[in-house]
Amino acid sequence: EPTGTGLGPEAEVWRVYNTYAEKYDKEMLETYKDSTDNLLIFAALFSAAVTAFLVLSLPVLQADPSQATLDALTIISAQLSAHSAGNGATVGPYQAAGDDFSPASSVIFINGLWIMSLFLSLSTSVLAMLVKQWMRVYGTGLPSTDRERANERQSRYDGLVGWQVAGIANALPVLIHLAVALFLIGLIMYLW
Known part of the structure; x- marks a missing residue:
């Protein structure tokens, strides 16, 4: 081939x-x-399972509203009894018991582990969808x-390398394993 035509549009190298x-x-x-x-x-399946556990365990972090109702009814009953007995005994006004409620630190820790597990699992899903796209x-x-095909392909490949798509794709199993580990630690603590 003459000099300079080795990389022409119709060259064999492409x-x-x-x-x-x-x-x-x-x-x-x-x-x-x-x-x-x-x-x-x-x-997706793991996120559904973790969500089911969270739905059952998150209410434990809040004061039981039925207990507040029971406390109020107890005070009202005591006030009515004192009033009808006419003995002059007084019962103080109702004060919500939930004001000083604080869940056990183990419950907070377990729910924290499960929420982090769900976050990692959902993050894995989002990143996996990005990699697929x-x-x-x-x-x-x-x-x-x-020649245009080779140039475009190389440009796209350089973009994948620049965005570290291979690193992201290879990190996804690590993220899901970490999510499973956090969930299992929380489950062991919950069952203990």
């Missing part, structure tokens, strides 16, 4: 590059797709000419 790039990209996209699909399913955009809509 076709060869695209062949190798397509093989590499296909493996990469399949790997990320499979791992993120599995993570999304697990994170990045991979979908990465693999579609490339130009048809070899």
Whole structure:
């Protein structure tokens, strides 16, 4: 070839590059797709389970409203009894017992662990969806000419590297494992 035509629009190098790039990209996209699909399913089911535990345990952090009603009725009953007996005994006005309510520190800690677990699980889901979206955009809509295709593919690949998509995708299992660990620690404390 004459000097300077080795990288022209119709040069063989672009076709060869695209062949190798397509093989590499296909493996990469399949790997990320499979791992993120599995993570999304697990994170969704796990989030539902943690939410069920939180729905049952969060009310323990608040004063029981039925206890306040019971206390008020007890005071009213005592006042009526004292009034009808006519013995001059007085009963003080009703004061809500919930004003000094404070849940046990273990209950607060357990709920904190479960809330952090839910947060990590939902964060894993959001990040997994982002990775899937990045991979979908990465693999579609490339130009048809070899040189333009190679340039666009390399630009997209550089973007994935710059945004550290591989690092994010590889961190997702760590996040979900941490979420499960926090939940299990809270569950053990709850059952203890």
